[in-house]
Amino acid sequence: MASEFDLIARYFTRAPRTALLGVGDDCALVKQPDGLALAITTDMLVEGVHFFPGADPRALGHKTLAVNLSDLAAMGAAPRWATLAIALPRAEEPWVAAFASGLFALAEREGVELIGGDTTRGPLTMSMTLIGLSPPGLALRRDGAQATDDLWLSGCTGEAALAVMRRRDEIEQSAELARQCDLRLDLPQPRVALGIALRGLASSAIDVSDGLLQDLAHLCDRSQVAAHIEDAAMPRADAVVAAGAAGEQALYSGGDDYELLFTAPSGARARLAALATRLNITLTRIGTITEGRGVQVLAADGRRRDFTKFGFDHFAHA
Amino acid sequence: MASEFDLIARYFTRAPRTALLGVGDDCALVKQPDGLALAITTDMLVEGVHFFPGADPRALGHKTLAVNLSDLAAMGAAPRWATLAIALPRAEEPWVAAFASGLFALAEREGVELIGGDTTRGPLTMSMTLIGLSPPGLALRRDGAQATDDLWLSGCTGEAALAVMRRRDEIEQSAELARQCDLRLDLPQPRVALGIALRGLASSAIDVSDGLLQDLAHLCDRSQVAAHIEDAAMPRADAVVAAGAAGEQALYSGGDDYELLFTAPSGARARLAALATRLNITLTRIGTITEGRGVQVLAADGRRRDFTKFGFDHFAHA
Numbered sequence: 001m002a003s004e005f006d007l008i009a010r011y012f013t014r015a016p017r018t019a020l021l022g023v024g025d026d027c028a029l030v031k032q033p034d035g036l037a038l039a040i041t042t043d044m045l046v047e048g049v050h051f052f053p054g055a056d057p058r059a060l061g062h063k064t065l066a067v068n069l070s071d072l073a074a075m076g077a078a079p080r081w082a083t084l085a086i087a088l089p090r091a092e093e094p095w096v097a098a099f100a101s102g103l104f105a106l107a108e109r110e111g112v113e114l115i116g117g118d119t120t121r122g123p124l125t126m127s128m129t130l131i132g133l134s135p136p137g138l139a140l141r142r143d144g145a146q147a148t149d150d151l152w153l154s155g156c157t158g159e160a161a162l163a164v165m166r167r168r169d170e171i172e173q174s175a176e177l178a179r180q181c182d183l184r185l186d187l188p189q190p191r192v193a194l195g196i197a198l199r200g201l202a203s204s205a206i207d208v209s210d211g212l213l214q215d216l217a218h219l220c221d222r223s224q225v226a227a228h229i230e231d232a233a234m235p236r237a238d239a240v241v242a243a244g245a246a247g248e249q250a251l252y253s254g255g256d257d258y259e260l261l262f263t264a265p266s267g268a269r270a271r272l273a274a275l276a277t278r279l280n281i282t283l284t285r286i287g288t289i290t291e292g293r294g295v296q297v298l299a300a301d302g303r304r305r306d307f308t309k310f311g312f313d314h315f316a317h318a
Numbered sequence: 319m320a321s322e323f324d325l326i327a328r329y330f331t332r333a334p335r336t337a338l339l340g341v342g343d344d345c346a347l348v349k350q351p352d353g354l355a356l357a358i359t360t361d362m363l364v365e366g367v368h369f370f371p372g373a374d375p376r377a378l379g380h381k382t383l384a385v386n387l388s389d390l391a392a393m394g395a396a397p398r399w400a401t402l403a404i405a406l407p408r409a410e411e412p413w414v415a416a417f418a419s420g421l422f423a424l425a426e427r428e429g430v431e432l433i434g435g436d437t438t439r440g441p442l443t444m445s446m447t448l449i450g451l452s453p454p455g456l457a458l459r460r461d462g463a464q465a466t467d468d469l470w471l472s473g474c475t476g477e478a479a480l481a482v483m484r485r486r487d488e489i490e491q492s493a494e495l496a497r498q499c500d501l502r503l504d505l506p507q508p509r510v511a512l513g514i515a516l517r518g519l520a521s522s523a524i525d526v527s528d529g530l531l532q533d534l535a536h537l538c539d540r541s542q543v544a545a546h547i548e549d550a551a552m553p554r555a556d557a558v559v560a561a562g563a564a565g566e567q568a569l570y571s572g573g574d575d576y577e578l579l580f581t582a583p584s585g586a587r588a589r590l591a592a593l594a595t596r597l598n599i600t601l602t603r604i605g606t607i608t609e610g611r612g613v614q615v616l617a618a619d620g621r622r623r624d625f626t627k628f629g630f631d632h633f634a635h636a
Binding site: 011012016018023032036042049116117129 | 327329330332334335336337340341345346348350351352354356358359360361362364365366367368398399401402403404405411414415417418421422431432433434435436437438439440441443445447449
């Protein structure tokens with residue numbers, strides 16, 4: 001399963017020395033003197049790879065922060081400070097004004113302060129580093145899933161990927177479904193409050209950014225467990241149902257969802273139900289963690305469903 | 319003097335809220351519970367803008383960290399943790415291995431831990447965020463210069479810019495001078511130990527990355543003072559002298575020097591001389607801070623020297 005992408009990332013992975021947690025989770029964790037930990041994440045968005053050329057700058061500003069917020073959410077960390085490096089082909093003030101307005105609208109809503117940055121000429125690229133705070137013993141790591149845990153998903157997956165497919169003329173959508181899917185792709189709403197509320201409740205978590213099955217495989221790999229998804233339990237948005245086979249592909253392997261996938265002991269079910277009500281978020285128990293390795297999707301008749309495409313790999317798409 | 323570049327950077331600049339210092343200095347400062355501050359900086363390097371296409375990957379790995387170390391040095395902060403986002407056109411393992419070896423060699427020497435990152439496909443771009451620690455009251459900010467302070471420069475400027483000029487066939491150099499200038503361009507040695515030693519001694523500091531005059535203008539602007547440089551006092555490397563008029567241009571406006579430019583009261587001269595000896599670094603008193611605004615270079619006869627090109631602006635070069 002290791003792609004060239006994985007191989008390359010490994011060159012930058014060394015065992016943590018002073019850090020509590022280094023490369024390989026949603027965030028790194030660095031202990032602070034008062035016992036809190038800094039949770040640190042970085043994400044780069046490149047035109048033509050992560051977004052379409054000519055994308056709305058206000059949405060890009062939102063998304064640059066949102067994808068990093070999602071990583072902090074998956075760690076259960078409270079976001080605090082961000083730095084932004086941005087390369088622009090041209091110095092276009094209206095573009096920058098719109099980008100900044102999208103970025104700061106979300107930053108203010110989530111209590112994030114932009115404290116530093118770098119602006120340069122170059123192919124349109126945004127790179128953000130986001131720093132949050134987390135009680136280290138309660139951080140939602142990828143490596144805490146236990147056999148017999150329940151597997152949970154916030155919201156639903158697939159709509160952002162369907163928007164990509166429609167813009168590439170691979171599928172058609174009604175105007176109403178298109179609008180909903182575009183919102184999911186362009187203005188993702190990271191699950192920051194949920195991540196913080198899951199401290200001490202979830203045994204592990206990851207954000208779904210590269211496709212549900214691929215991200216679940218990362219979580220299982222780090223936790224050294226297997227996972228079974230019950231296909232019938234999966235939450236399916238109207239657009240996913242309407243898109244048929246493409247919808248199933250998007251549901252399991254689409255990417256750009258920014259939902260939280262997490263595990264919790266079965267004893268936490270009542271508290272999770274109450275939490276879902278309090279935050280007005282759908283939380284769905286989609287499967288089970290077991291001994292072993294690997295990820296399986298089981299149809300209603302107990303047979304295994306197979307998928308040709310497992311997830312999203314930037315280099316595999318090259 | 320404001321370029322489109324400056325105008326754009328301003329869209330991302332808001333007054334700091336919880337941060338001690340936000341956008342506009344070499345680093346941002348964020349107070350920690352134990353009274354230390356986190357010093358945070360970010361720099362992006364783009365192929366064809368900050369380095370030549372086909373540049374040696376080992377040198378690029380070194381330089382990606384070095385330019386960020388230089389920002390921390392200018393703040394007097396001790397480097398600790400880094401994140402790296404990198405976009406690569408192709409997944410070439412030998413390139414990545416060489417890049418990582420250059421990066422980690424410098425990281426180990428300077429005690430930096432790479433704790434997170436992002437690897438993606440895209441035009442060759444590196445973006446690093448570096449976090450250090452600093453006693454906030456002793457941080458070397460840009461805004462502390464006082465009229466009557468001395469103006470100091472570590473090492474010398476101009477050699478890196480001469481290497482760029484030679485590679486563009488704008489000048490010729492002897493093999494020995496070329497080798498020395500290439501070293502300065504490809505493997506800059508940031509002044510980390512000097513920055514830390516200047517805590518409590520320097521009244522302000524900035525690192526020289528965009529050209530001496532431009533960076534001095536930033537420092538004067540933030541401190542609301544003027545500066546006079548005595549041309550005859552400027553340290554000139556052999557390559558600068560050999561290059562004549564191009565050498566003078568490189569000396570004052572070249573960029574990529576990664577030296578420290580700092581101010582200190584005249585009472586600090588003896589301690590700075592002792593420090594230079596202890597660290598085996600040349601420290602040169604190149605001028606004086608005065609009341610007023612602006613930067614002037616005074617020739618030996620007291621007349622003002624003029625320069626057509628004031629510094630380096632990525633967009634101005636577009």
